[in-house]
Amino acid sequence: MSSASLKKLEIKTGLKQLRELRKETITAATTRMKEQKQIIKAIKNQLQQPTTVPAIAEAAGIPPHMVLWYVAALKKYGEVKEVDKDGCYFRYCSIEAS
């Protein structure tokens, strides 16, 4: 076995041990990630056209403060943009959709 293959195997074994060691946090984080994916999907579905946080919340059945948190995060990572103002609220839409 070449030295590169040995190193690869060593890393693989090390990662396996690490996964075992962090089993609890990994399980909890994985559950959170799955929930987050579902919420993001529901929010993004609403963001195909410009809409406000309360409108997304109502349509997706997600609390508005949570919708705002996700919209702020998606905006930060370049997936959502602010479009214009609708009364006291701002409207957002998916960058892919615009």
Added chain:
Amino acid sequence: MRLEAKIEVDAVVIGGGIAGLQTALDLAEQDYLVVVVEKDASVGGKMIRLSKVFPTLDCASCITTPKMAAAAHHENISILTYGDLKSLDRSSDGRLEAVVEKKPRFVDEAKCIGCRQCEYDCPILVADENQGGFSARKAIHIPFSNAIPQVATLDVDHCILCGRCEKVCPTQAVDYFQQPQTIRIHAAAAVIATGFQMTSLHDKPQYGSGEITNVIDALQMERLLAPHGPYNRVLRPSDGMEPDSIAFVQCAGSRDRSMGVPYCSRVCCMYAIKQAMLLSGALPLADITIYYMDIRAFGKNYEQFFQNAQAMGIQFVKAKVASLAAAENGAVEVCYEDQVNGGVTRTSHDLVVLSLGKIAAWNPFGTCPVEVAEDGFIRSVSPRLAATLTSMEGVFAAGAAAGPKDIVDAIAEAGAAAMKAASYLSACHRPKQARSGVSINVKPQPSRAVAMG
């Protein structure tokens, strides 16, 4: 195998906020070798997270960032970020020894180029403490856009070890097996600049114990007002509404024996006035009210600043707020005792900001034998004549570590601490460390095994 490193310097500065950085720069300019130990992943402290400073309304980041960069690039200064101070005491040779555990970032600092590819690819969102929790960061992230150093940090509590960050990293900087590193710093003098923290939003049941979404603290409002804030504008966190009516509740954590903070935090009046002025610029049609017991505008040009705020139409209501409660449509009902007209009054606001108290960020008990005062801050042995002197010879205090103070005073005191430390170093007749810059000589010590994570 635990990695150990040893550093020999003239002075060690504990804390990389504005006071710590100023102290380090002033000492380094006098040709002393300095190490700055910072517990966070970036230097900058509280000030880098502020929007603007009073009474000049200068951009806080525009003042702090050059100081951070100057310290990071100074040949006489070495910065140790993400380090836990385990002990600071005098060693047998009479010099001070600071033992610091450098926490693993799980990213090689020498290889990371700060491109944030790992952050963009990471699938886990985590509440971003650098944005007051209003937005998210990733499990692997760079703390903020002007962080120094621009190095990613992996938060293992939220990592699923999916391997994406490692795959996308162009420099193979991600290292899941990184270990903590013990660094022993030997210095002749030390300056404690550990700063302050705010009392908890959860400590006051009368104000909702942190459960009312539209009741936020002043540092969170700083983030809403900052240009790179979570929403890039001021919005109500419950639903994203632009608030029409905003209230500030003064002495919400200070001058309050029930909170264990009987003293005045000295800066709350001025930062509330500053935030109110910035809000009236950002939201010209909004009603802004400050509920106060008395306004303490003691510094240079502070009284003028207060008067300017009154002239701008900010309402000052002399009252003690008794309670806050969630009302309809996300509003917050403020119940207060009017100290001018008398009686209990109830009124609603879209957003309420609590001016929480300042408490010491670091308790030296068990870490360092330096004395603390009854208020929890480092005790000055000569508060009137030499405020930076502590109970330990060769150990000085700067900034809010020695008591609540504003930025102007913290920077001035940092200069004073540097001067005292320099005098002490000079009086010690110890030769300055060789002028080849600070180098951290890392060598693996075959000591006890360290559990990962």
